[in-house]
Amino acid sequence: MYRIFVINPGSTSTKVGLYQNEKNLVTQNIHHSTSSLATYNSVMEQLDLRIRVVNNFIENKQIDLDTLDAIVARGGLLHPIPGGTFVIDHDILDDLRTCRFGTHASNLGALIAWHFSQMLNKPAYIVDPVVVDELDDVARITGHPLLKRKSVFHALNQKAVARDAAKKIGKSYSSANLIVAHLGGGISIGAHHRGRVIDVNNALDGDGPFSPERSGTLPAGDVVKLCFSGTFSERELMDCIRGRGGLVALLGTNDMKEIRRRIAENGDAKAEMLYKAMAYQIAKYIGSMAAVLHGHVDVIVLTGGITFDDNFVKLITDFISFIAPVIVLPGEQEMQALAAGAIRVLRGEEKVKRYKENLLSI
Template sequence: MHQKEFRILVINPGSTSTKIGIFDNERPVFEKTIRHDTETIHSFDSVIDQYTFRKETILEALDYEGINISKLSCVVGRGGLLRPIEGGTYSVNEPMLKDLKNGYAGEHASNLGGILAFEIAEGLNIPSFIVDPVVVDEMDEIARISGVPEMERKSIFHALNQKAVARRVAKQLNKSYEALRLIVVHMGGGITVGVHKDGRVIDVNNGLHGEGPFSPERAGTVPIGDLVSLCFSGEFYAEEVMKKLVGQGGLVAYLGTNDARTVEERIENGDKKAELIYDAMAYQVAKEIGSASTVLYGQVDAIILTGGLAFGKEFVKKITDRVEWVSDCIIQPGENELQALAEGGLRVLREEETAKVYPGGKTIARVSLD
């Protein structure tokens, strides 16, 4: 039987770029990374203030390519720092828009995804969705306990790419995602190690706020007593300490670059410090995988390594050498977030899934994250 054709616009706003794509069903027909110059981005007081600028830029890019948006079936945006929700495709609704605009859990470029999707879709009278935002929270109760009652562990991770890659691998293995026990390791600017069991991410390090391995730009878990001393040393403002942990931590702090390819070149040219730090990052990733394997009592169907760092053959080998005894390692380099957004929208359009409803509620104080 001939399958119905849907045309989907997907929008993934990043801190310095907006990635857009047009998909006919699963097939990408147009993809573009629109880069925004730093001066323009910094001329706005907040991420939300960039809304009109980004919308116009997207519409101009589509117009330039001769893409007629009146033929679209839906618009899908990357979801932002919303309140914790389970994974899936969500219809953009009023409470979600309110939380995105107010920055429920902080400022993040992806807060614009749902807003842009809604505003473009509304004018065309078609549905808008977000898929697997970074706040997807399917953690087991036991995983939430931190050791300090006032501080609960939180699920903030690369949910979109982790879930999409896990589903792709499940397909390759001829199994359903829901039937597998996987450890998925996203290694990009931040690194998150998710424990996927029965289609839920039951434990994961908070990749935004200082948990897990250090990464190209983030500190990961640090010696906590020393962190407290640093905070109260009188030498730094809170924002400065936060920057040390997120943005200016990890490779940036030790080696002055967030580019793993530069680090590899330096190692090749005999830079011993670069070698030690790069080895340490792989060591910490492997340790986190070991820790994640205990969540599954060692019954792990596969370990999946993904994200930009998974392109680095040497780096991957440093990790797999330490964890191959746990399970097979499957390497899926890069990220395919536009495709994942399109597929999330498509599952709903094809009625394979029902769009989930984002809950309403009170808004809490905003925290600046970028």
């Protein structure tokens, strides 16, 4: 029996939990007000605040830290690495502290876990960070040598639900072919071939369907014209692509419930068209991943917060159900996935990896 402490920092929250094997004993999502975060000039400056709220959680829930077997945290923006569970070491910490590969609140996860690891003399891990890269070489190629496709996606949740779905159909993850579509503020659609995500869209600022907050694939020539129009700064254009793109730009909201209300109560034809267009684009990219897998698809998995919307799910499944059976696993399993990654290592079911030994040359 293993007891795992899980830390998952987000932009405006820190989610913490205690697991006994796969069973969640207690979880809390601690929200940070915009005003409290506004006092910090950078994400890294928030480290002491985040450690403090985790300590408060431990004290309030009377968690005996001496009973822990490991601490596990959400991984941040690192050098591209394969999937798996990585021990937190100075190489990881250095790249996250300096934000060498980008800035995001998830960079704090390993630093918080390291703090408690050193205090308790317990191992600390990260599992399947967003930079997991298992792409086939052919999937990286674009039509210009200056640009390559990147693997940036919801790796943690995608791999967790893929393992779950494979089990449901009586297969191991390492023997199954699956297409997983994570539908949230960003949307990622991955082709999982025998335990590797061999193709996936860059769900942050690259390609794929538009989403509630991101623009997805855009006409390249028109984007170039916008860049030189004199109307936008680089930051403003990046905001158009991620954060203020997608449904935010098209309808002024990222709230799918609000959009459904506009359609149902107001008969909003524009909202209905865009709602259907997003489902259409998702289905189209799922179809492209079926081609990547040569049509040999065991199951398609729809996951993420948007999949609580049965009407939206039906729009997608009407397009794709001819490809393979569809399993819907609503929401996300990040906390469970983090705990499970640590448990697999502690049980000896999976070898722990070291960051520096697994850097990918891309």
